[in-house]
Amino acid sequence: MKKIINQPAAVPEETIEGFIRAYADDFEKVEGVKGIRVRTPKDKVALVIGGGSGHEPMFAMFVGENLADASANGNIFASPDPNTIVQTVRSVERGKGVLLIYGNYAGDNLNFDMAAEILEDFEIESRTVRVWDDVASAPKERITDRRGIAGDVFVLKIAGAATAAGLSLEEAYRVAVKARDNxxxxxxxxxxxxxxxxxxxxxxxxxxxxxxxxxxxxxxxxxxxxxxxxxxxxxxxxxxxxxxxxxxxxxxxxxxxxxxxxxxxxxxxxxxxxxxxxxxxxxxxxxxxxxxxxxxxxxxxxxxxxxxxxxxxxxxxxxxxxxxxxxxxxxxxxx
Amino acid sequence: MKTICTEEMKAMLLFIADRVMESKPMLTEVDSRIGDGDHGIGMETGFRAVKEVLSGEDFDTVNQLFRQTGIAMLNSMGGASGVVFSTMFMGGVKGMQDTSQIDTQAFADMMSRSLEAVQKRGGARRGDKTMVDALEPACAAMSEYQGGDFGEIFCRAAEAAQKGVEETKRYAAKFGRAKSLMERSIGYQDAGATSVWIIFRAAADWCLKKEAEEA
Known part of the structure; x- marks a missing residue:
């Protein structure tokens, strides 16, 4: 496959670098990890999304006004590691907790859960909403086995608005779950x-x-x-x-x-x-x-x-x- | 070999790292049949990070060595493999008395604790078509072995792991992206289990090579 890249392993990092150069007024890279954050996080519940790289513009570039405050990005098609998630959350969390939203895949679940445990050590409260909108991926009786696909967009859109409206972590979580379930x-x-x-x-x-x-x-x-x-x-x-x-x-x-x-x-x-x-x-x-x-x-x-x-x-x-x-x-x- | 010291263990881990990295095309091929084909890339990324961390530092204890190996994998790989394989390396040293040399008994105990940590973290059991299908029999073979020789214990672990890999062909996937295939995943071996086998086979080969050199 012909592609305009340098080293394959550097694709996620170099993508972020190029993106940040174009939108530096609004965003910056999270120091040391593959995270992107808004320059000035608002005083509200933080919304952090994440997932594998290569699905652009999701997840890396769905950061912005009334959307996610930051995104934690992994290698190509692989979830971010716990350290990336923790550092990304800490770069935008303002003492009101963080809502974590991501697609329901084994790798994301494991890494985000581990990150949530580490966040507890930093006394950062978190709530998690896994998106499982793909109706083809498992029968309804096993809905928690379903994968997250394009429905990420709507769940994130609603959650971004809910946190921007000043809802508490519990309330924002409730609204995001409702969006996910619909x-x-x-x-x-x-x-x-x-x-x-x-x-x-x-x-x-x-x-x-x-x-x-x-x-x-x-x-x-x-x-x-x-x-x-x-x-x-x-x-x-x-x-x-x-x-x-x-x-x-x-x-x-x-x-x-x-x-x-x-x-x-x-x-x-x-x-x-x-x-x-x-x-x-x-x-x-x-x-x-x-x-x-x-x-x-x-x-x-x-x-x-x-x-x-x-x-x-x-x-x-x-x-x-x-x-x-x-x-x-x-x-x-x-x- | 009756005991392995920290420095030798480091050489062994570096040998394993090279072997896993060389196996990337094979792992990619195995994973492409029922996964998304990125397992080999993940393992290569993880072990490249391990090589960097281990090469640049001296370690006083086996504990530190395994912990740093795990952390290097955890912070570089991502994905389910990142968590699970890093736990395989660092889960067993948690709570273990610091030591600069280890015998087969202590090593088998350490790996049993690793297995426990992997299962607790990942939630997979034998038969779910995951790396546990290779790790569990490998750990069992190590615990059973009483002969005290490292070359032998790793050979037995590798053999048990290989049988485990074969068995994964009969299972329907319950975890990871292959899960959505269910019955259609039957007939194909699990990529994570294959990696476990590669790791133990490399450990055995390193010991045999070392013993041959010393003989």
Whole structure:
């Protein structure tokens, strides 16, 4: 795989360095570790996210106003180590505790749990919300086995607003859990991603075939089939999502069509074009629609659809403006 | 070899580090079949850090040596492997009397405590298709062995670990990213278990080489 890199092992660090040079007014690197933090953390509950590198802009670059205060980043597709997490948290925590949000993977769970124990020694209180939105990754009875994918965006968006609004750690945690429990995603993969420096993709799909539910690290999905048109793909994804989530007539949702890295914006827009009338025809209210490649996997081709079911409280936090270089929301225009 | 001193243990750990780093392509290949293919990269990263830390420093005790090995892995690797493999190296020295030389009995006891720490931390049991499937039989083989010879105890541990690796082919994954494969992971060996085998095999080879040199 041809890539514009130097040493493969240096990719995460050099990515952060380049990013910080462009946005130095707002962000700085956490000394000694692969962390990015806002320059001036506010006097509130800290929100720290984290995960493996290579999913950009998530997690590293989802730091910003009314979003995360800092991100702790690991090597490519590997969770950050406990020391990175602890140093990153300490760089933004202001005595009100820290809310830790990350995708539900064995590595992240182990490292963040270990970090939370170390934070106790520093008398920093923490609460953890693991995102498990991928409905394909385990049956509903084993929901805590599900992986976190594009739903990270919505959970983090809501949690960022909740902590910015001055909620206590307990309250912010409650709101973030509610957002997590109402976020559902399902994706389709067209081709596998690569690990920088490795010759071959981490996994492959036969020519002309797609796989529903495939994980962003190539974890096999639920159904493999011949490539079908965008509309049918969208129909399949939404059908499964509605079935799993129980979202129905009268509910109000936010949607995200997320690209996995090499899928173009036009393809994402074509999915969204179908998604909107499908929801409307079922009497499901669309509060907001997002299209973007926010959580990716290097050259992976494919996309996912995420639904966030709103209630009054979640909507209030969802509508709060936020800013980061690659994800932002303006104040909602009155209809 | 009846005992190993701190300096020899350091040479052995450096030998193990080289062996694991050389095994990166093989580990990547094994992991790609049912994981995301990054296990080899993680192990290489961890043992490169171990080499840096160990090469640049002298250690007074075996305890320090294993603790620093673990910390080097923990702070460089990330991922589940980072926590689990660092615990394999530093979990056993916790609470152990400081010593500058160790016999096979004490080493077997240390590894049993490591296994306990790994299981407590990671939550995996035998049959879950993880590195525990190789570490547990290796530790059991070491505890059983009463002959007092390091070359022999590591050979037995490596053999037991290898059998454990073979057994992982029969298991469905319960942990890590291979978990979502469930039954589809059957037939493939676990990458973490494979690393455990490589580590014990390298330890055995180092002892045999050392004994041959001294003979």
């Amino acid at each position: 976020t559902f995603s399902l994706g389709v993969a067209l081709s596998g991603g690569t690990i920088p420096g490795e010759e071959h993709p981490a996994f492959t799909l036969p020519d002309g075939e797609i796989e529903f539910g495939m994980g962003v690290h190539g974890e096999p999905g639920v159904k493999r089939m011949k490539l079908i048109p965008a509309d049918q793909t969208t129909d399949f994804l939404l059908e499964k999502l509605l079935e799993d989530s129980g979202i129905h007539r009268g509910d109000s949702v936010c949607t995200l069509v997320n690209g996995l890295g090499s899928t173009t914006l036009s393809e994402l827009c074509i999915i969204n074009r179908r998604l909107a009338p499908l929801l409307e025809s079922r009497g499901i209210g669309i509060h907001d629609m997002e299209i973007g490649s926010y959580i990716t996997c290097q050259e992976m081709a494919g996309a996912s659809i995420t639904l966030l079911r709103l209630d009054e409280e979640l909507q209030k936090y969802y509508d709060m403006p936020c800013w980061s270089p690659y994800y932002q929301k303006r104040a909602k225009k009155a209809k």
